[in-house]
Each structure stands twice: as C-alpha cells, then as structure tokens.
Amino acid sequence: MARRPDLVGLTVLAMLSVRPAHPYELHRFIVDTHKDYVTGLPRSLYHAVEKLAGEELIVPVETSREGRRPERTIYEITDEGRQELATRLRRLLETPDAERRTFTAAVSLMGALPVSDALQALRTRAASIEGALVGLNAHMKALQDSGLPDVLTVELDYERTLSEAELAWIGRLVARLESGELTWSGTVNEGLLAQVLGTS
Structure with a gap:
C-alpha cells in the first residue's frame, strides 16, 4: 500500500519557504486561507513541525515569550528543506x-516552485491523464461490445468524466501560465502570507 503524502508537512515547508514563523502563525495562515485539505489542527501541525525539525528540514532560530503566554519557537526552512519541498511538490503535481x-494541496502550494517547474509538472500530469483516458475508453468500448449493460459500467463513465474535467482544467491553467496571465515570484503568495502572519 502506497504511503499517503504528508500534506501538513508540505504546507509547513511551503510557508516557511517565504519566511521564518512559529507554529501558531502557521496555524493562523492555514485557517485564514482555507487550506481545508489540512486536517487535525492544531495537533497535526505541531506533529508535522516536530517531524520536520527531527529530519532537519526546518530548524529553530529563535524562542520568544510575550507576557504570560507560552514560549514560541520560530522555525526556518533549511536548504535540504527547500529541496525536499520542491521534490515533493513536483511529484504531487x-x-x-x-x-x-x-x-488540491499541490495546486494550492505550487507557488513554492518556479513557474517553469510547475508548468513541466502539470504537462506531465496532463499526459498521464490522457494516456489513462485512452485506456479507459478502450476498456469501456470492449465492455459495451461484449453486451454488458451500461448500468454496470456507469462508475467508469463517472471516472472518465472527472478525468476529462481535470484535464480540461489543467489545460486552462497551463495556458494562463504560458501567457503570463498567472505568475508568481517563486514562493507561495508572499503578500498574502506577510499580511496574515504580520510582522511578529
């Protein structure tokens, strides 16, 4: 059974690629920007931070305390963390x-990649979906030719429809990236992140 991708850890790496932050700030950003694919908050976030720190993909750089509040540790991403972020994100895209x-998570965080890398990953995905659709269409035709009632293959038609819709959406996204209509400076939406995290 394939290991499920660590979407919480991926999100932490992407956010720390913009600037150092402490887990509470990261939690606020996830909630405020509706990264709804991140579940189990706040426990999952703190677990992800602990795991990434243990793997030395992020490191603590400062600990501060405001009044009677608990200490807050600020983390930053390491060079290895940046490489891991790019590798994981390209693979998911x-x-x-x-x-x-x-x-959904990969698209939400693709601003952590250079535009050229995101484009290449999306084109690769589109080619895979096109290949799968050719196989699925052939399989469905063979089932129909065998006389199998359509009602027994309706789930295949559903899967085909979802794949066709995703393929069309990717095509539009690629066109926006190629035309320059959609672009970024190489990190997750820096302005929004800075606004949500503030200057603390």
Missing part, C-alpha cells in the same frame, strides 16, 4: 492520484 485532495 505531476502524478495523478485517486485522492483528489492531494492535487
């Missing part, structure tokens, strides 16, 4: 998965 939440 380019590899179709039955769990559509994974692609």
